[in-house]
Amino acid sequence: MNDEKTQEKASKIDLNRRAMPHQSPKIRRNNFDEVALGYTRELAQAEASRCLQCKKPRCQTGCPVGIDIPAFIACVKKGDFAAGIKKLKEKNCLPAISGRVCPQESQCESKCILLNKGGEIAIGRIERFLADWEAAQGKIDLPEKAPPTGKKVAIVGSGPAGLTVAGDLIMLGHEVTIFEALHKAGGVLVYGIPEFRLPKAIVARELDYLKALGVKVFTDFVVGKTRSIDELLQEFDAVFVGTGAGLPWFMDIPGENLNGVYSANEYLTRMNLMKGYLAPRAATPVKRHLKVAVVGGGNVAMDSARTAVRMGAAESHIVYRRSHKELPARAEEAENAEEEGVIFDVLTLPLAYIGDENGWVKEIECLKMELGEPDASGRRSPVEIPGSNFRMPVDAVVVAIGNSPNPLVPATTPGLDTTKRGTLVADQETGKTTRDKVWAGGDIVTGAATVILAMGAGRKAANAIHEYLTTGKQ
Amino acid sequence: MNKVIERSMIVPNMHVLVVEAPEIATKVRPGQFVIVRGAEEGERIPLSIADFDPEKGTITIVFMEVGASTSVLAGLKAGDEVLTCVGPLGNETVIDTFGNVLLVGGCYGIGSLYPVARALKAKGNRVSVLLEARSSYLIYWLDRYVPLAEKIYTITRDGSMGTKGHVSRLPDIINGMREKPDRIIVNGCTYLMAHTSEVTKDLGIPTVVNLNPIMIDGTGMCGVCRVTVGGKMKFACVDGPEFDGRDIDWKEFLARRKAYMREEAMFFRRSDAAFAHNEGKCAWHE
Ligand SMILES: Cc1cc2nc3c(=O)[nH]c(=O)nc-3n(C[C@H](O)[C@H](O)[C@H](O)COP(=O)(O)OP(=O)(O)OC[C@H]3O[C@@H](n4cnc5c(N)ncnc54)[C@H](O)[C@@H]3O)c2cc1C
Ligand SMILES: Cc1cc2nc3c(=O)[nH]c(=O)nc-3n(C[C@H](O)[C@H](O)[C@H](O)COP(=O)(O)OP(=O)(O)OC[C@H]3O[C@@H](n4cnc5c(N)ncnc54)[C@H](O)[C@@H]3O)c2cc1C
Ligand code: SF4
Ligand code: SF4
Ligand code: FES
Numbered sequence: 001m002n003d004e005k006t007q008e009k010a011s012k013i014d015l016n017r018r019a020m021p022h023q024s025p026k027i028r029r030n031n032f033d034e035v036a037l038g039y040t041r042e043l044a045q046a047e048a049s050r051c052l053q054c055k056k057p058r059c060q061t062g063c064p065v066g067i068d069i070p071a072f073i074a075c076v077k078k079g080d081f082a083a084g085i086k087k088l089k090e091k092n093c094l095p096a097i098s099g100r101v102c103p104q105e106s107q108c109e110s111k112c113i114l115l116n117k118g119g120e121i122a123i124g125r126i127e128r129f130l131a132d133w134e135a136a137q138g139k140i141d142l143p144e145k146a147p148p149t150g151k152k153v154a155i156v157g158s159g160p161a162g163l164t165v166a167g168d169l170i171m172l173g174h175e176v177t178i179f180e181a182l183h184k185a186g187g188v189l190v191y192g193i194p195e196f197r198l199p200k201a202i203v204a205r206e207l208d209y210l211k212a213l214g215v216k217v218f219t220d221f222v223v224g225k226t227r228s229i230d231e232l233l234q235e236f237d238a239v240f241v242g243t244g245a246g247l248p249w250f251m252d253i254p255g256e257n258l259n260g261v262y263s264a265n266e267y268l269t270r271m272n273l274m275k276g277y278l279a280p281r282a283a284t285p286v287k288r289h290l291k292v293a294v295v296g297g298g299n300v301a302m303d304s305a306r307t308a309v310r311m312g313a314a315e316s317h318i319v320y321r322r323s324h325k326e327l328p329a330r331a332e333e334a335e336n337a338e339e340e341g342v343i344f345d346v347l348t349l350p351l352a353y354i355g356d357e358n359g360w361v362k363e364i365e366c367l368k369m370e371l372g373e374p375d376a377s378g379r380r381s382p383v384e385i386p387g388s389n390f391r392m393p394v395d396a397v398v399v400a401i402g403n404s405p406n407p408l409v410p411a412t413t414p415g416l417d418t419t420k421r422g423t424l425v426a427d428q429e430t431g432k433t434t435r436d437k438v439w440a441g442g443d444i445v446t447g448a449a450t451v452i453l454a455m456g457a458g459r460k461a462a463n464a465i466h467e468y469l470t471t472g473k474q
Numbered sequence: 475m476n477k478v479i480e481r482s483m484i485v486p487n488m489h490v491l492v493v494e495a496p497e498i499a500t501k502v503r504p505g506q507f508v509i510v511r512g513a514e515e516g517e518r519i520p521l522s523i524a525d526f527d528p529e530k531g532t533i534t535i536v537f538m539e540v541g542a543s544t545s546v547l548a549g550l551k552a553g554d555e556v557l558t559c560v561g562p563l564g565n566e567t568v569i570d571t572f573g574n575v576l577l578v579g580g581c582y583g584i585g586s587l588y589p590v591a592r593a594l595k596a597k598g599n600r601v602s603v604l605l606e607a608r609s610s611y612l613i614y615w616l617d618r619y620v621p622l623a624e625k626i627y628t629i630t631r632d633g634s635m636g637t638k639g640h641v642s643r644l645p646d647i648i649n650g651m652r653e654k655p656d657r658i659i660v661n662g663c664t665y666l667m668a669h670t671s672e673v674t675k676d677l678g679i680p681t682v683v684n685l686n687p688i689m690i691d692g693t694g695m696c697g698v699c700r701v702t703v704g705g706k707m708k709f710a711c712v713d714g715p716e717f718d719g720r721d722i723d724w725k726e727f728l729a730r731r732k733a734y735m736r737e738e739a740m741f742f743r744r745s746d747a748a749f750a751h752n753e754g755k756c757a758w759h760e
Contacts, residue, residue, distance in 0.1 A: 183558045220558045225562060226560070250707060257707065265697060270690065274517055358729060359725070
């Protein structure tokens, strides 16, 4: 069988997955520069050479946007980087971003045939290399756009979903305008994910590219407040809603409104978008906390805990109610956090925050947990150990237990239906909502998910919008 | 970016800022606010809209210079640009036919109550206004209230105008009124709102305040503006900023309002006015 042959071939090949150069933990603890430095040309080609070029590439089935992975890897192996980036961009218009933040170990790389041998191809790193190589070439030639159609599309929200729709539709000849509530476009890519994981210059570059293609971007514009979707539809032929899942959850436990208790969104926004990490040069007020506890175990929690380290915390803790194995964060980020000295208090549940006389948090009352039976998510569920209460002294808490969609747009748009979870009802294949001429995609439809899923949803919606604009079918 | 049409100091440390914002000017309702950003690497701060002119496409803000961000705004002149001016945010003040409404304003609230007074009067309410300040020279916009209000009361700390003292004298004023107010609306510094709510609790009069917690995005994204209202967590930017002052956990609110006091002071000169605010002891408070 074909597969067996490949297996055989696999046994002979190089299983030495090339490591990516990193800033050493000691140094990067003290700066906000990017942690991973990226492959050199030699490393990228060496890694690409290990790929078996499978006839039925399993890796591709693990990529939510279906990138032709062996094809772009083959180009890297040959050293034809221009062809490689072109191949990549057929399916993914933001490879510099996905190459950095995709949870590869549970997507493309988890399906690579070499995984069970312990040597899966570092697909994300090669992808990142190609994107960075392209950027390093300097001026990127603008591709030829389709002739103008005279149709106008409004895009609400400038996260990865909105940016993808914008990029696709402008190429097809439509007029595209993005409306963004914050003062910088990019969504979570700019206000959430920190500089040390995704340099903001990369997001800015993608935006400049879109603007050069003719996309108009209005920041400081809250749809539902400054103008409603209905009002936009008076001017635009179609609207795409990509407003993300930006409403922070709290646990509804005592003491959550004490000073020093932040939502991760506030903490990260203050540091990233408002440049708190540059204080006191920047006027954004930030606190210097010595002992920070971050509640949660996802990417958002890791980003917060690692930001706290860089802001000078002597101790930065992750307080997570399941075990290390269940951490939902990207494996690489959890590892990086650990290297940087983040302390993992797993199987620990916060019960209450206790304040001092001035209303500042000073302790967390916690309970120890143990793992029980697997729950609906397939992960072993945490069970409380009665009487195991203990107190943890802290001077700041960052709550990073999740986000749900912001109700602002649905609440101000009659006919735009939502689910019980507050997400928009939209067709899986097209992103079409229950409202005439309105499509949606990304976290607003799926609930908090991933960058690549948002981009994938954007691409599908862009196709459907194009179809509507050219044929009238929706 | 929004163009500055005018910026001037109306009374010491209090500035009027008129900016070009055509979309906001046509949309805004009394009680709503904008978020403004003056410096590229600075914070975003909420400021109430004190007037608007849909025809000219402008909005007017009255702000007190208290810290880093407001000091940048205080340095603006006509022709300059404000980097961010986004809105109108928050829910509008409920305007209905209440009957007799008393508006209590201090500090920037004297300005932000003006559109509220105008709308209430247009709806057929009888409007009285109580303005509160440290001294007579800090009271502004009296001329604007004269055509709207049946009666204008003032309280000054030094007694240079109206009743001497601070807002704890409110019951005296209410008792002296021919008709008890059916509703009280308070805008201004936190202490004014907290104390008025305390006083009116005993009087049993619905008291609406326009809360002013620290905010970042103003759209429900960051949660920094959370307050406890009637025992429930609310986000002031989207659930408010208007709440019944009698339901608010003021102790918690005051503590949260002062969260960045020390950091602000480090960055900003310690002007008297800023410091009085810093301590949360706005104007009249000992
Ligand atoms: C801290 C953090 C770390 C993460 N790390 C990773 C990671 O490593 N890998 C990964 O794959 N995913 C990660 N994610 C998840 C990922 O970022 C999101 O799934 C993705 O950004 C969703 O994209 P989106 O386009 O749907 O929305 P968003 O990126 O959320 O963008 C929505 C945009 O819409 C704007 N908006 C909202 N309401 C309005 C309105 N009414 N009017 C105008 N504009 C509006 C918002 O301001 C925002 O800019 C992380 C998320 C966070 C918060
Ligand atoms: C919905 C809303 C509407 C607002 N409307 C106005 C307005 O119309 N005009 C206006 O002048 N301000 C208004 N404020 C308050 C205004 O946002 C703050 O004064 C501003 O953020 C101060 O920014 P800063 O950087 O200059 O001062 P900071 O450096 O942030 O503040 C200096 C210190 O003063 C304290 N402080 C500032 N303002 C107050 C206050 N009002 N009460 C108690 N303590 C305070 C701060 O907590 C801090 O400790 C409003 C606030 C909200 C939430
Ligand atoms: S987009 Fe993400 S999942 Fe797809 S190949 Fe690239 S890194 Fe893998
Ligand atoms: S990346 Fe892995 S699965 Fe994909 S083609 Fe190469 S060896 Fe095969
Ligand atoms: S200001 Fe951020 S949620 Fe209200």
